[in-house]
Amino acid sequence: MLRLPSKNEPVISRKEWYSIFIQSLFMTIGTIGIFLWALNTDEERIVAQTLVFATIGMTQILHVLNYSSLLRRFVDNNHRINKYLIGAILLSLGILFIAVDVEPLNKIFGLHKLNLSEWLISLFVSLLSVFGASLTIRLFNSKIPFLKTLK
Numbered sequence: 001m002l003r004l005p006s007k008n009e010p011v012i013s014r015k016e017w018y019s020i021f022i023q024s025l026f027m028t029i030g031t032i033g034i035f036l037w038a039l040n041t042d043e044e045r046i047v048a049q050t051l052v053f054a055t056i057g058m059t060q061i062l063h064v065l066n067y068s069s070l071l072r073r074f075v076d077n078n079h080r081i082n083k084y085l086i087g088a089i090l091l092s093l094g095i096l097f098i099a100v101d102v103e104p105l106n107k108i109f110g111l112h113k114l115n116l117s118e119w120l121i122s123l124f125v126s127l128l129s130v131f132g133a134s135l136t137i138r139l140f141n142s143k144i145p146f147l148k149t150l151k
Contacts, residue, residue: 022140023066023133027059030129034122050100050112051122057096058126061089066134 012020034055038048064085099105101113114122 018140019137022137023063026129026133026136027056027063030059030125031055034125044112046110046112047114047118049110050106050114051118053109053111054096054100054114054119054122055125058093058123059129061092061096062126062130064089066130066137 031052035048035052038051039045043051099109100111103113106113
């Protein structure tokens with residue numbers, strides 16, 4: 001059962017603030033990294049901006065996986081697949097793809113149609129950000145005594 005915080009407890013605990021900071025740091029590094037990489041590979045600025053848009057979108061869509069065990073998110077207590085979560089992720093990725101690759105929407109948003117390798121690079125950076133943040137948080141929680149004492 002969900003426990004509501006008392007009036008004296010903060011809505012977001014100190015431990016959660018550290019988690020948010022680490023996740024934000026990974027997302028920022030991934031986003032700036034893909035932008036600088038695209039500019040340094042002689043891509044047009046619009047391609048770099050579209051890669052950033054796609055990477056931020058995918059990172060946010062996949063970010064739901066950081067809030068619980070991957071298995072627990074996809075499978076409930078009765079070992080049934082969470083079709084709603086999978087459906088929401090696939091629908092969101094589909095909308096992102098349509099916004100980037102379908103005209104006239106990409107022209108309205110000022111985006112460039114990405115090719116398969118650009119989509120894969122964006123997906124790779126997104127997955128790296130999401131799972132890198134998750135791994136770092138787990139590592140910090142298990143290795144740093146200071147974080148274990150935080151609520």
